[in-house]
Amino acid sequence: MLVRSAQGLYWMSRYLERARRLCRLLQLQTESLVDRPAREIHFGWSRIYASVNRNPPAGRIELLGSDDYTLADSYTLAGDLTFERSNPDSVWSCFDQGRENARQIRQSISTPMWTQLNLAYLRLQALEMPDIWAISPESFYADTVAQIDTFVGVAAATMYRGEGWRFMQLGRFIERAQLLAAVLVAQLTAEQEVEEASDADWTGLLRLCHAVEVYNRRFSVAVQPRQVLDLLVTDPRLPDSLGRSIDRAGEEIEAIGPGPDPDSSGALQRLAGRIGGVVHYQWPDHDDCHALLDQVRTHCYELHDRVATAYFDYAIEDAPAN
Amino acid sequence: MDFDTYELDPRVYDEMLLPDGAPREHCRPLVEALRRMSSEELSGVQERATRSFSHEGISFTVYGEAEAQERIIPIDCLPRLLSGADWKLIEAGLTQRLNALNLFLEDIYNEARIVADGVIPTDLIRGCPQFRIDMRGFSPPHGVWVAICGTDIVRTNDGFLVLEDNLRVPSGVSYMIANRKVIKAGLRRIYRAARVREVEHYGRLLQATLRELAPAGRSDPCIALLTPGVYNAAFYEHMFLAGEIGAELVEGRDLVVNDGVVYMRTTAGLRRVDVIYRRIDDDFLDPLVFRPDSLLGVPGLLHACRRGNVSVVNAPGTGVADDKSVYAYVPDMIRYYLSEDPILANVETHLCRRPEGLEYTLDNLERLVVKRVGGSGGYGMLVGPHATPAERAAYADEVRANPADFIAQPTLALSRSPCLIEGRFEPRHVDLRPFVLRGRQTRMVPGAFCRVALRRGSLVVNSSQGGGGKDLWVLND
Numbered sequence: 001m002l003v004r005s006a007q008g009l010y011w012m013s014r015y016l017e018r019a020r021r022l023c024r025l026l027q028l029q030t031e032s033l034v035d036r037p038a039r040e041i042h043f044g045w046s047r048i049y050a051s052v053n054r055n056p057p058a059g060r061i062e063l064l065g066s067d068d069y070t071l072a073d074s075y076t077l078a079g080d081l082t083f084e085r086s087n088p089d090s091v092w093s094c095f096d097q098g099r100e101n102a103r104q105i106r107q108s109i110s111t112p113m114w115t116q117l118n119l120a121y122l123r124l125q126a127l128e129m130p131d132i133w134a135i136s137p138e139s140f141y142a143d144t145v146a147q148i149d150t151f152v153g154v155a156a157a158t159m160y161r162g163e164g165w166r167f168m169q170l171g172r173f174i175e176r177a178q179l180l181a182a183v184l185v186a187q188l189t190a191e192q193e194v195e196e197a198s199d200a201d202w203t204g205l206l207r208l209c210h211a212v213e214v215y216n217r218r219f220s221v222a223v224q225p226r227q228v229l230d231l232l233v234t235d236p237r238l239p240d241s242l243g244r245s246i247d248r249a250g251e252e253i254e255a256i257g258p259g260p261d262p263d264s265s266g267a268l269q270r271l272a273g274r275i276g277g278v279v280h281y282q283w284p285d286h287d288d289c290h291a292l293l294d295q296v297r298t299h300c301y302e303l304h305d306r307v308a309t310a311y312f313d314y315a316i317e318d319a320p321a322n
Numbered sequence: 323m324d325f326d327t328y329e330l331d332p333r334v335y336d337e338m339l340l341p342d343g344a345p346r347e348h349c350r351p352l353v354e355a356l357r358r359m360s361s362e363e364l365s366g367v368q369e370r371a372t373r374s375f376s377h378e379g380i381s382f383t384v385y386g387e388a389e390a391q392e393r394i395i396p397i398d399c400l401p402r403l404l405s406g407a408d409w410k411l412i413e414a415g416l417t418q419r420l421n422a423l424n425l426f427l428e429d430i431y432n433e434a435r436i437v438a439d440g441v442i443p444t445d446l447i448r449g450c451p452q453f454r455i456d457m458r459g460f461s462p463p464h465g466v467w468v469a470i471c472g473t474d475i476v477r478t479n480d481g482f483l484v485l486e487d488n489l490r491v492p493s494g495v496s497y498m499i500a501n502r503k504v505i506k507a508g509l510r511r512i513y514r515a516a517r518v519r520e521v522e523h524y525g526r527l528l529q530a531t532l533r534e535l536a537p538a539g540r541s542d543p544c545i546a547l548l549t550p551g552v553y554n555a556a557f558y559e560h561m562f563l564a565g566e567i568g569a570e571l572v573e574g575r576d577l578v579v580n581d582g583v584v585y586m587r588t589t590a591g592l593r594r595v596d597v598i599y600r601r602i603d604d605d606f607l608d609p610l611v612f613r614p615d616s617l618l619g620v621p622g623l624l625h626a627c628r629r630g631n632v633s634v635v636n637a638p639g640t641g642v643a644d645d646k647s648v649y650a651y652v653p654d655m656i657r658y659y660l661s662e663d664p665i666l667a668n669v670e671t672h673l674c675r676r677p678e679g680l681e682y683t684l685d686n687l688e689r690l691v692v693k694r695v696g697g698s699g700g701y702g703m704l705v706g707p708h709a710t711p712a713e714r715a716a717y718a719d720e721v722r723a724n725p726a727d728f729i730a731q732p733t734l735a736l737s738r739s740p741c742l743i744e745g746r747f748e749p750r751h752v753d754l755r756p757f758v759l760r761g762r763q764t765r766m767v768p769g770a771f772c773r774v775a776l777r778r779g780s781l782v783v784n785s786s787q788g789g790g791g792k793d794l795w796v797l798n799d
Contacts, residue, residue: 004573
């Protein structure tokens with residue numbers, strides 16, 4: 001398939017996954033504003049900013065005792081992550097980028113996909129921070145997640161399972177793996193820096209990945225951090241787990257097959273295998289979760305670079321003509 | 323709804339009604355069906371059609387003084403009907419015309435017999451900016467320079483007239499199909515009873531045409547549609563047509579020329595491209611030959627085309643044949659190359675490059691439409707009867723300064739067709755743009771993009787100037 005189309009689908013998918021994950025984080029965070037103590041809210045914001053690798057508008061987030069400050073700060077922070085045009089990772093920017101990629105390769109996606117994405121985009125265009133804050137920010141984020149999920153569902157129902165579909169999936173799962181690794185690293189880092197994380201902080205991670213029920217069934221209602229991590233990292237049936245995302249990315253690479261240059265394709269496949277190895281074989285017997293997750297996150301960045309070299313940015317001189 | 327207050331003018335041909343108010347024979351069932359419908363019912367059809375365009379993003383871009391704007395082409399829900407006999411005439415006339423135009427292009431880029439024989443003046447060709455000196459000595463597959471042509475036709479009380487040939491990158495065919503889709507859905511029963519001839523297979527005919535024009539020996543050709551990109555006014559159409567013909571929609575940056583062969587960059591390496599249906603003007607096609615600052619084109623494309631390794635459709639250089647001055651000579655071309663009389667007439671045209679033409683134009687400005695030779699889209703023209711004396715005087719100065727840049731034509735009483743305007747039937751001026759395809763044979767779908775000047779009294783049908791669209795129904799007799 002045309003490189004530009006493959007790239008467009010890959011990036012569209014990555015941006016929408018990024019918007020979705022950020023909305024999920026913000027949904028849980030704004031829910032916590034209703035009834036959680038200031039310390040926990042502070043912990044939540046630190047974790048979000050660390051996971052998107054961004055500095056908060058004021059440089060750092062202060063832990064202040066007063067509820068008023070916490071809420072005022074939260075409004076600013078949520079605005080920075082949601083509608084801030086200059087923040088390339090804000091929900092607004094991710095949507096804008098996702099739709100722009102889709103628009104340029106509109107002939108490669110189905111009409112229902114385009115319509116769904118366009119309607120979601122237009123809704124976001126018409127809103128501003130005071131609108132969502134006045135009523136219920138958490139329902140705004142929940143609705144946005146639902147619209148992205150609908151898009152993914154419409155895609156699953158209508159899109160031809162060709163190479164374009166594969167690149168879309170590949171983008172989604174690389175993004176998902178990278179983001180979850182980042183959130184988990186942020187959790188462990190924030191925990192080290194601040195103080196002992198509470199049960200609620202760990203339950204928040206489970207909720208983020210829709211894993212509360214399965215955790216309660218498999219383990220117990222009492223939360224054990226290592227068990228939470230094991231579930232989120234290795235469970236092959238959990239849609240959001242790191243292991244599943246990495247395996248799915250590997251399957252898509254396998255299905256797409258080699259790019260024009262056999263060397264870079266080989267390197268890409270080996271790397272996908274290596275990340276899978278870390279998650280499936282090293283993780284269970286390893287104590288330093290932080291170090292392993294860091295490694296996975298770095299590998300994910302590298303995986304993206306190798307995808308780009310193998311399929312998108314290959315040198316024309318090296319490419320066989322057929 | 324009734325036609326009681328509908329205004330008829332014997333000087334202007336009405337597409338639906340006779341001067342005495344009775345329906346034309348082929349329109350009788352439609353008029354009767356419309357009489358049985360309420361104004362609300364018809365307005366509902368209109369609203370649903372417009373909404374459907376908006377949701378699907380069937381739009382075009384207007385470049386005004388400020389920034390580009392996405393707009394929906396307004397659609398009028400009353401179809402314009404053409405009888406089978408009328409269509410037969412148009413079909414034969416356009417086929418004849420396109421044959422002559424292709425022979426003309428092959429001739430002037432090679433032997434130039436028509437110039438040597440004194441039928442067309444040399445300086446007219448040489449002075450035309452669309453004459454591409456780099457194409458001399460070139461001959462495309464089957465001698466087809468123009469494979470896709472969209473000719474603007476108007477009707478007056480004297481019959482059909484060809485207003486202009488669009489031989490470069492004519493657009494509008496996607497609106498023909500989009501209009502049909504929404505009107506068919508809105509007027510289901512009327513449509514079925516009318517036994518309208520279909521237009522939706524245009525994509526199949528276009529694909530067959532493009533395949534026939536592939537370079538020799540490329541039996542299963544790879545076709546690409548070359549677009550300037552998402553910011554182009556007609557991007558929707560490019561995307562739509564690429565889907566219809568199963569072609570990759572490519573931009574210049576997706577293509578590379580290697581050793582005189584064109585390839586597109588795919589995820590599995592370079593893939594050879596055999597036919598390029600280009601929707602980019604000549605000027606931007608190849609920065610090595612035409613405009614060096616063009617970022618839209620493909621360096622080396624013209625070389626590959628000249629070597630016969632890729633077919634560029636329409637071929638570069640066809641613009642010389644739809645120049646507004648050269649247009650005046652098309653009837654002569656038909657007689658010269660085909661030894662036939664033109665089936666469809668031209669509009670009487672005065673070339674300001676000729677002293678007598680200039681004099682006539684300046685003396686009769688208040689009765690004429692004056693156009694720039696290289697203009698398009700209805701921009702930069704003067705509609706004499708509708709202009710103020712000051713506007714006419716200013717325009718006359720421009721004509722005097724560069725007479726060769728202008729032509730003048732009589733202000734035509736373009737035919738009118740009923741439109742639904744604020745819940746009433748009102749006449750509005752219309753034209754039609756049928757599309758002719760030419761590969762090894764000529765192909766046409768029985769239909770056209772019918773444009774309508776929605777502003778009361780306006781003669782300008784261009785979408786960029788307040789024009790809208792109508793579905794056009796060609797009937798079986």
